[in-house]
Amino acid sequence: MNCTRFYRSLIALALIFSGIRAGYAQQIDSMINLYGERYPQEKIYVHFDKPAYNTGETIWFKSYLFAGIVPSPISKNFYAELLDQSGKVLQQKILPVYEGSSAGSFDLPANLPPTIVFRAYTTWMLNFDTTFLFSKTIRILNKTVAVAPAATAATTGGAKQTGTAKQPAATAAANSNPSSMVTLRFFPEGGDLVTGLESVVAVKVTDEFGLPVSAEGVVKDNSGATVANFGTVHDGMGRFTLEPQAGKTYTAEWTDEKKQTHKTSLPPAKQTGVTLQCAPTGSREAFIIRRSLDATDELKTLYLLGYFNSQVVYKARLNLTQNFMVSGSIPLEGIPTGMLQMTLFDANWKPVAERINFVNKEDYFFTTKVVPVAKSTDRRAKNTLVIDVPDTLKSNLSISVTDAGLTKSDPDADNIVSHLLLSGDLHGYIHNPYYYLTGNDDTVRSHLDLVMLTNGWRRFKWDDLAAGKLPVIKFPRENYLSLSATLTGVQPNQVPKNTQINVFLQAKDSSRQLFFLSIDSTGKFQQDGLVFFDTVSVFYQFNNNKFLANKSVVNFSNGTHKSPAGVKPDSAWRVPMPIDTSLLNRGKYFALEAERLKPELEKKVKTLEAVTVKARTKSKQQIMDEKYASGLFTGGDATTFDLTDDVSALGAMNIFTYLQGRVAGLQISTGGQTTLQWRGATPSLFLNEMPVDVTAIENIPVTDIAYVKAFRPPFFGAMGGGAGGAIAIYTKKGGDVSSNTSNIGGLDKSKLTGYAVPKEFYSPDYSKEVTNADLPDIRPTLFWQPYLLFDKNNHKVTITFYNNDVSKRIRIILEGMNEEGQLTRVEKIIE
Template sequence: MTSKRVCQFFTTTLAVFFCATTLHAQKLDASLAKLGEEYQQERAYLHFDKGAYTPGETIWFKAYLQAGIYPSDISKNFYVDWTDATGLVLFHTATPLLEGTAKGQYEIPATYKGQIIHVRAYTSWMMNFDTVFLYNKDIRIVQPKDAVTTAKKVDINLQFLPEGGDMIAGLKSRVAFKATDQFGKPVFVKGKITNAAGEEVVAFAAKHDGMGVVDIETKAGDKYTATYNTPDGQTKTVALPDMKATGATLSVNGIGGRRSFLVERAADAPENLKTLYVMATLQQQLIYRAKVDLTESAAIGGSIPVGNLPSGIVCITLFDANWVPVAERITFVNNHNYEFKPTIDVVGDTRKRAKSFIDIDVPDTVAANMSISVTDIGVSPDSTDNIISHLLLTSDLRGYIHNPAFYFRNESDSLQQYLDLVMLTNGWRRINWEDIANNRMPTLKYRKDSAYLSFSGKVYGATPIQIRETGSINLIMKSRDSSTNLNFLPLRPDGTFSDPNMLFFDTLKIYYQFNKNKDFASRVAVSFSNGLLPTPYKVGDLPPSYNIVVFDTSGNTRMRQLALEQARLTKLLQGTTLEGVTVTAKAKKPLDILDEKYASGMFKGDGYQFDVMNDMVAQSSFSVFQYLQGRVAGLQINNTNAGGTPSASWRGSNTTFFLDEMPVDAQQLSNIPMTDVAYIKVMRPPFFGSFGGGSGGAIAVYTRRGGDVKSEPGKGLDSKEIAGYTKFKQFYSPNYAVGDSRHDQPDVRTTLYWNPYILTDPKTHRITLEFYNSDITKKMRVVMEGMNKEGRLMHFEQTID
């Protein structure tokens, strides 16, 4: 939905609105409206099939995307970077978005040794804003033998955070505090706050998850220090933030159907702090504004009606007379209007390979989009965050929020009070008021993905006249499943061509030829693009690894046992299959087979080998020299000589070149199309097959022979490969009611069922799902999440005994 609809909704909820008449206020209104309309930000959440995995398993996910309070219709492409703990990208997923949702998977390498895989998920539109708000999560990887960990000394980080931002001399200040360990986890702390004279001002003790709040009667010129004891008995101190000599404070009551606030200024406050303005926003939309007149009084209160608002974080900002922000406070409004509640009836059977049923009924007039997972209860769950707590809370806050799902368990006042401590101790900076006041909008570095993957290309090295005479480019597109499509695209005057209606997955091999000039391809360069963001090599500035499990849990132990059992059964199955087979020869490597086919005499033996026919990079290289550059340690290749002829050297001596084992010069070798090359071998110096002893080594290039490439459409044409969306993999759910040879194998699955798309509408609002148990599961966990077209969310969790 557009932000206009959001704004209209918010506007109807206003009970109090004081209209500022200054030109500055009008400009601020216009800039804020533009920000909310044209720069609305997206928030992402991923539902995974389970909370922990072992190497070799597949991680299944469903992505949900919101903009404002509705499913996002801003972006059409969704990206996930799967990295190790250092940020090195292991895999990059690109998937299409359907009504604000996407699905996908990642197969963990069986050889992966890390204890976590970090997930970063985003759209290109999200990359235009602060990347701290991208989706980030650490997924636990249970190794067969985890590294031995020892208890580490707890290092407490204690922060004091004045409400509104500053303590003002002479005014009563409400100061929140938060204590965490070196991993960001909460730590209980208590102590006392003293003034500069060492006198105790107030005692403090954490009320919930290391958080609490104290009231301090400040005095001009004084300084305050907190003293507390660490778990090992040490006494430590931390200074509270310095006070401002003068200013104004903003205090907010963070619970209830109204948000009462108190604005207070110092007695000697300057004129710009005697007329102030209070403005409240939700999802970058204005919901309240009031003028505060402190010319006759030093303090005044008011209230903001929030009972009819959508649930979420409201930002309350205090401005001076010149509309410069002087204090800010966030508060969470939970009106419990964020859910839709389908009827879910689970009929589970935990017997070996028994059949279970799940009946889902969404008796509503609004279409819903949901996902469901059923797992062995022994698998480590991750119930600390879910679709509700993430999209309403954590996706709008900076830093780590411990167990955010806790704050949505019920409607009690105590939970609201605990949640207000989170508001007081965590950062929020979605709106830069200085930029808004000066009508500076965010800089857009990435385009809005308003269309799905788009195929395009460009011809380089041709004049406009040549392009006009050529007319169009003919394309033969061959996918990995051997399907072939023909396409004829006109060339624009600048050499570009495109087909915005093309949608493809995995990899396409594209053979191309120009319509009116068959030899034109040999004189120009052609590039192809899919319109998607490139795959990053490494992700920097990763958040700390909050979810690392330092000590083992029973769930991890069971996963480890199941993984070892699966490995044992696989090995046993292989041994049974190979029983009676006598191995008489060692299998040859593909490169050894190539060497045996092409190399002879002194060209056989040790060297750097390259299978060009099966190397995508090789096929997209312009020459042998470009392809080899940087691939062989010690071999120096220069492609930038003044005469245009490349050269190569090794240990200061010139390298010798061979084509099909016949000596050639560099120019001849550089003119060989890479599509004609089958195999390259680089011999280390000295290579005695060269004239003069070969002190610079040798490069031997072998062209393709008959039988190297089977006959296929496009053979003989220039070709390149282009990646599309990540190919979807089908989740395997066995049906034991029918015969299947796979059923003869032991079933030790820990994810029993995964369905990323359960779609309902007013006509088909009831769905029945069926799945079968494994051989080892005695208890199951069902987790279902979803979002409907109105942006309402659902989270369901049930255990089956």
């Protein structure tokens, strides 16, 4: 799945084209390639710790962001929202993207409806088809009414469901007449039925939830004669062949799995036209194209384009002047796993047929081993896992460990592999999409082709491409947060060209950063590429311009966007999706236990207030870390230095000469221009957790520095993934300096909101003394780690977690991707 290797291979693919209207063809395929290069579309998959929740719990999530077939380098801000069924935003989190991923959490209040929607997107995605925004319907279990035992849960993704629902054998009591909600749809291959031409027609039968229904029936013409038989062969899908005749209309008479009878009209056939029929044949994608015998001249010369990931991989001019049928094949060598689109044009380059095909090279996995070294389901027992990625590529994984009763085992359900390769690229609900990637035999390929026939994909508006029109980009690419200032109260011509604002950002811990913002061509002052969390104070002053200081008002923003009001809620959100009764009961058990224990916990807390509690003394390093580090900079794999009582620091010329030889693997050269290298890459530098360069640090007196953390590579808190690790430098504050530095006198002040504050997952260590250890432990999620990072020097990680008091079966789910876009998923049960 190497992107560079893929694009090199495109050059070797056969491009068959000659003769008529070559310039017009060049316009079309060059525009397709331009779309792929300039406007790659992103897609999102989100790994949750579990599929359903109770009020009072926390939703833990990790997002994976792709562009084409590789981790996306485009967006730097990730937007996550909780919505009600009407589309009203209940909560929003904005998070930084590191190595094509992001992680966060939502705390669920008590006043939630039984069903909420998790929606995720980047602003770049809002420039295109917003039905591809990620969304998932989440049930609030202790607000949910019980349903029939056989029913199971479903989720949505974009304008489609991307979840794991099974077709219920029994329907909820609220649905008094389920058969009336069953729908049959027809999908002629290529798009249209054409009189006199045999076509493959796919069928799809679903219930009111969009879930598959079995059916069988016959197709009759308007004289009552039976012309075809059909039946569903897999998940409500099937196919039959039909050659429409002039003057005939067609109706399907069919029976669903509950023996209810129905009638559905087929779409009318066009009088003249063309058909496109496809079939994979090993290393090639074969096609057959037929035209009407009395077709006009526009249909006697056709053009076929094949494109993968918005890059043209096949182009052919087809001469049907003498023959009404032509066949050929597209070579698949060099094309990795993914969607291959084929569009057939007439002589005037108007699209007349379209088909999508799935190329499965089974090249999308990388190996990950999860080995339980110590396992037990006893009360508060210790479990130890070793996670091994035997590869030299960088990889980025997440892991959840939960009570097994809270997550239904469904090996064919949507997951990181099926969503990023299949369901995330298609309109409409794909039932159990991972099934189509579990094998590549004839049966699975045939079933997968039914999915291709019954689900839509459309990226291009061909008229726009032919006219050379490019999409309107309303939302440019974001480069993390911005410090953006806009002046009001003065006319633009009253602001001199070289005007500058001096700005201090001061965090709640009194750490600060200085910026000098110059006016740009739009009349704004802006500095982007910033990463800061929570709320910061903004102190500012105009540089030698008293008129602006007295007359203008400065409005600051962080450059992020509000929730997209123009995106309409998906109609599927309002459907009360069935849910598995065992999962519902298990979830409610945890909710009831949490409610029962709440008075005991509150009583315990009040008692502790009147008792002297003896605790272990914190180390000086722990005290310094709590005082200075925040968010992604807390803890971590780092070498730390406390300079507040280090006499040797006084003799150092600067912090870099002090660090020379003190951190294993970190190479620092201070001869002339200071350079740093760690594991072959340059470490990222932070001053009070703001990204800076070497020159911003080397002139700071060592006596002003209190604390230094050297994070070993990789450090995911740095832009670009932190392949060279990071060095975080903190200047003195609070009791470490002689004067009060919490205010900046004489400057105007404002407030600015940063990224959502990271929340740390609580995992007790029962080998040590734990507060409230005498209270029952009913944690539904035993362990959650959104970032497990591996590379050639670090391919094993050991994690430890403790069981609660009630779980007898424990489910482990590990998902992730590597730098070339290959994917992994491991699911294990401890019992």
